[in-house]
Amino acid sequence: MIPLRMAALAGRNTAAVWHSFGRPMFIVILACAGLGAVADAPPALAQVAAADRPSGPAVVPGFWDPRRRPERPDLARLTAVRFMTEVDYPPFNFAGPDGNPVGFNVDLARMICEELKVNCTVQMRRFDTLFDALDANRGDAAIASIAVSEQTRRRADFSDPYYRPSARFVGRRDAAIDAVTPEGIESKKVAVVAGSAHEQYLRTLFTEAEVRSFVDSDASREALRRGEVDFLFGDGFGLSFWLNGASSGGCCVFAGGPFVESRYFGEGIGVAVKRGNDTLRLAINWALFRIWETGRFTDLWLRYFPISPF
Numbered sequence: 681m682i683p684l685r686m687a688a689l690a691g692r693n694t695a696a697v698w699h700s701f702g703r704p705m706f707i708v709i710l711a712c713a714g715l716g717a718v719a720d721a722p723p724a725l726a727q728v729a730a731a732d733r734p735s736g737p738a739v740v741p742g743f744w745d746p747r748r749r750p751e752r753p754d755l756a757r758l759t760a761v762r763f764m765t766e767v768d769y770p771p772f773n774f775a776g777p778d779g780n781p782v783g784f785n786v787d788l789a790r791m792i793c794e795e796l797k798v799n800c801t802v803q804m805r806r807f808d809t810l811f812d813a814l815d816a817n818r819g820d821a822a823i824a825s826i827a828v829s830e831q832t833r834r835r836a837d838f839s840d841p842y843y844r845p846s847a848r849f850v851g852r853r854d855a856a857i858d859a860v861t862p863e864g865i866e867s868k869k870v871a872v873v874a875g876s877a878h879e880q881y882l883r884t885l886f887t888e889a890e891v892r893s894f895v896d897s898d899a900s901r902e903a904l905r906r907g908e909v910d911f912l913f914g915d916g917f918g919l920s921f922w923l924n925g926a927s928s929g930g931c932c933v934f935a936g937g938p939f940v941e942s943r944y945f946g947e948g949i950g951v952a953v954k955r956g957n958d959t960l961r962l963a964i965n966w967a968l969f970r971i972w973e974t975g976r977f978t979d980l981w982l983r984y985f986p987i988s989p990f
Contacts, residue, residue, distance in 0.1 A: 708718045740854075741990045743841050743948065744972045753962045760799040761960070763789040764819035765809045770920075772825045772982050774896045776806065783983045785823045788842065791976060792951075795967040811835040821960060822952040829947060837955050839947025839964040842977075844914035846938035846989050849876055850904060850923070853933050860936030862886050869909040871900040877944045878913050905931045916989035924987045938990045 705786045725872070727789045765773040765785050775784040781802045793800030803815055810822040816834055827845075828838045849870075866888040874878045874893035882891050892909055894900040901922055904912040915936055921929050939945070951968075971977045981988075 683820075685785055688990070716973050717887045725759070740978045740988065741846075742972050742977065743844070743845055744969045746973070750966045750969050751963070753792070753966055755796060758796065758798055758959065758963055760820075761789075761793055761796070761818045763800065763802045764792075764805050764810055764813055764822045764824070765802060766824040767804045769807070769825060769928075773804070784980065785825060786920040787980055788977075789821075789969070791971050791980070792967040795970050796963055797861075798893045800958060810952070814952065817954070820953065820957075821964065824952075826952050827946050827948075829952045831983055832952070835955075836952035837957065837961050838871075838952055839952035839961055840968060841950050844940060845945045846940050846947035847881065847913065847945050848919050848930050848938055848989065849915075849935040850930060851910065851911045851916070851935040852904065852907060855910070856955065857933075857935045861895055862888060865889050865911060868911060871903045873897055873900055873908040873914060876914070877922045878915070881939070881941070882913055903929070905929060911935065917985075919983060920987045920989040 723729075734784070765781055765783070768774050769781055769783075773781060773783040777790060781804050786802050789802055790800055803819065805819075808825060810819075810826070811832075813819050814822060822836070826832060826836075828841065830840070848987045849860045849865075862885060865886060867890060869890045869892055870882060870886070871892050871894055872882055873896060879891065879893060882889060892900075892903065897914060897918060897986060900909075900912050900914065903909045905928065912932075919934070923932060942948075951961075951964050953964070968977075971980075
C-alpha cells in the first residue's frame with residue numbers, strides 16, 4: 681500500500697478520519713487583535729482566529745512546546761545523514777534548474793544537518809519507493825511531506841511533526857465577511873470537493889450551511905471566483921497557492937482562521953526513519969526544536985508561503 685503524503689496538495693480526495701495527535705502552537709509575527717490559541721478552542725472546532733485576522737503571512741505554525749524542551753541526544757555515532765525526498769512535489773521538493781533537489785523539505789533537511797553538525801546528502805526518489813529504500817538502508821531519513829498515520833507507521837518511525845495540514849474558508853474579496861462559525865455562515869453557499877474530508881467536516885459541524893459539492897478543487901474555486909457560492913472550504917496549502925497565483929485573479933481572501941482537527945485533516949507531517957532507529961529520530965527531533973527556537977523555521981516558512989496557509 682502506497683503511503684500518504686499531504687493528500688490535498690497531492691490531488692487526492694479523502695474522507696478518512698485520523699486519530700487525534702494534538703494541536704499545534706502558532707508563532708505570531710505581527711500583533712493581531714482577537715487572535716486565539718488553538719489549544720483553547722473546542723475539540724470539534726479547532727479554529728485559530730476570528731474573521732478579522734490578517735490573511736497575510738503573519739502567523740507561522742510551530743509544533744514545539746518550549747516547556748517540553750528535548751534533551752540533546754548523544755551524537756557521537758552520528759557522522760552523516762542520507763536524506764531522501766521526492767522527485768516532483770513543489771514547493772516542498774523538486775529538481776532545480778541544475779537538476780539538484782530544492783524546496784522547503786530540502787532546505788529543512790540541510791538545516792537539520794547544520795544543527796547536528798554532520799555531513800548531509802539529499803537524494804531524490806519516487807515517492808512510492810521511499811519506505812523500501814529505508815528498509816534496504818539506501819537512505820537514513822525520508823523528508824517528503826509524508827503524512828503520519830496508522831498506515832505509514834507500519835512502515836517507518838517518525839519525528840515530531842514539522843507541519844500539518846490546515847483547512848481554510850475563502851471568501852470573495854468584495855464581500856463583507858462576518859465571523860466564520862456555524863452560526864455565522866448559516867444559509868450561506870459553501871463550495872467543497874465532493875468526497876473529501878473537508879466535505880465531511882462541513883456536513884458534520886456546519887449543518888446550517890448550504891454545502892455545494894464539486895468534482896475537484898478547480899471547479900470549486902471557479903464557482904467562488906464567479907460568485908456562484910459565498911465561500912469555499914478546502915486545503916489551506918492549496919488555497920494559499922491559488923490566492924497567490926494568477927488563476928485566482930485576486931478575487932478572494934482567506935476568511936477566519938485555520939481548522940486543524942486531526943481526526944479529519946491528519947496527524948501531521950514528519951520525517952521518516954527506519955523502524956527502531958531511535959538515535960536518528962531523537963536527533964532530528966532535537967534539531968527541529970532548535971531550528972524553531974532560533975527563528976530559522978519562521979524564516980524558512982515565510983520564504984516559501986507568502987500567503988500563509990495558517
